[in-house]
Amino acid sequence: MFSGRLSEIPRTTSFRVALLFLLLFGVASLALFGYVYWRTAGYLRAEVQANLTRQIHNRAGLELPELLREVQEHAAKDPEQHFPQALFDASGRRLAGTLAEQPPTAALDTPIEFSRRSLSGGERRVRGIVHRMPSGEVLVIGQDIQDLLEFDELLVSAMASGGVLILILGLAGAIIAGRTSQQRLDAVTGAIERIVKGDLSERLPVRGSSDDVDRLAVVVNRMLDEIERLMHEVKGVCDDVAHDLRTPLTRLLAGLERAQRRDCSKQEYAAAIDQAIEDAHGLLLTFRALLRISEIEDSARRTGFVAVDLTQVAADVVELFEPLAEERGLHLSYSGPAQPAWLQGDAHLLFDALSNLVDNALKFTPAEGRVEVRVEADGDAVEVQVRDNGPGIPEHEREAVLRRFYRSERSRHTPGNGLGLSLVAAVARLHDLAMSVGDGAPGCWVSLRGRVVSAAVRG
Numbered sequence: 001m002f003s004g005r006l007s008e009i010p011r012t013t014s015f016r017v018a019l020l021f022l023l024l025f026g027v028a029s030l031a032l033f034g035y036v037y038w039r040t041a042g043y044l045r046a047e048v049q050a051n052l053t054r055q056i057h058n059r060a061g062l063e064l065p066e067l068l069r070e071v072q073e074h075a076a077k078d079p080e081q082h083f084p085q086a087l088f089d090a091s092g093r094r095l096a097g098t099l100a101e102q103p104p105t106a107a108l109d110t111p112i113e114f115s116r117r118s119l120s121g122g123e124r125r126v127r128g129i130v131h132r133m134p135s136g137e138v139l140v141i142g143q144d145i146q147d148l149l150e151f152d153e154l155l156v157s158a159m160a161s162g163g164v165l166i167l168i169l170g171l172a173g174a175i176i177a178g179r180t181s182q183q184r185l186d187a188v189t190g191a192i193e194r195i196v197k198g199d200l201s202e203r204l205p206v207r208g209s210s211d212d213v214d215r216l217a218v219v220v221n222r223m224l225d226e227i228e229r230l231m232h233e234v235k236g237v238c239d240d241v242a243h244d245l246r247t248p249l250t251r252l253l254a255g256l257e258r259a260q261r262r263d264c265s266k267q268e269y270a271a272a273i274d275q276a277i278e279d280a281h282g283l284l285l286t287f288r289a290l291l292r293i294s295e296i297e298d299s300a301r302r303t304g305f306v307a308v309d310l311t312q313v314a315a316d317v318v319e320l321f322e323p324l325a326e327e328r329g330l331h332l333s334y335s336g337p338a339q340p341a342w343l344q345g346d347a348h349l350l351f352d353a354l355s356n357l358v359d360n361a362l363k364f365t366p367a368e369g370r371v372e373v374r375v376e377a378d379g380d381a382v383e384v385q386v387r388d389n390g391p392g393i394p395e396h397e398r399e400a401v402l403r404r405f406y407r408s409e410r411s412r413h414t415p416g417n418g419l420g421l422s423l424v425a426a427v428a429r430l431h432d433l434a435m436s437v438g439d440g441a442p443g444c445w446v447s448l449r450g451r452v453v454s455a456a457v458r459g
Helices: 002-006 013-059 064-077 146-196 212-244 246-261 266-296 299-304 310-327 347-364 420-430
Strands: 085-088 094-097 111-117 123-132 138-144 306-309 331-335 342-345 370-378 381-388 434-439 444-451
Touching (some): 064 085, 123 146, 246 266, 306 347, 310 331, 310 381, 347 370, 347 420, 420 434, 420 444
Antiparallel strands (some): 085 094, 370 381, 434 444
């Protein structure tokens, strides 16, 4: 099984990228080593050539006796024959020096290479110049380059060994990178397969390295969080619809059956029909509210967003509900900044959301109570808050009240369908607003907080 998995490594992107970098690095290293070799070997050979040329030039103008003395003195000073020299007559007989015989040459005064036998009996390579003196003698000046040739071989061998080592390490690194990538991909694939099989609580693994795969996994996990929330919400809606609509439908059906069985008067029939119409109207309002929430949650509505002055929206809502507040003996007030607080969104939806919040506050606040709508702009953030001094919402219910059809025990006898705060939550999600429910001590507050739109967007 492992060998089968190993055969998949060359197909991974990480392995191929590592192999590509290995190839590029190998070519660059080869070019660098070649350049170093060319420059080093060229420099050493140039130094040898310059030294030979300089010595030929120094001895070319000497008379024969003086030249013989110079060659003999040099031979005495160079017993190891690192710089062999010799003087031959026109017939090739050695007159002085350490070279046993005149090396063959096709041209005078040009660099040549030849072999000589060392004192230990081995062959050593010499680079030299053959120069004919005006009197006919032949002067040969050389320099032992055996060490230079061995250095060249050592340099080439080192480059070859280094290249092989780089290749081995590079391949090992590519295999490790490919294997790591494969293991990570297997983990991601396994998580996706479990999600496909229905485990919506599964998430893609995140290593915490903040690399490309981690960033992608974080985004996908956020998407899965939203999908899981929506799936739970859909299931909850189905359960809530079945539970909350069963009672009015049962009441509607029972009233019609009762009117059918009894021998009722015309007025009683009319009353039964009126009650049935009222119940059916309530059901229609519930379905309309559900459709309204579904419409709000369609992100396509964001294409129609414009800059909205939240202070004006809040003031309009307060103005609309002031008569109702006075009728119920409540004090409804508004406070906000003198300057507009701009928010990117849909003015009608924001108006509906604030209207629901104010309506809920007025509905549950006792007589002589207070309801306040407050808008605050702080730097690049804007917040609208609806606060009352009513009975409040228990802490354990502050998330539940945002679900569709949820109604706490204390509100069971208050008219409504449990969709008001769900609509507000849907509007908040559409506008990327942070919705919070807190304790007003007494009462409660609900806030919507978002980013202020820039002047460039307002136009």
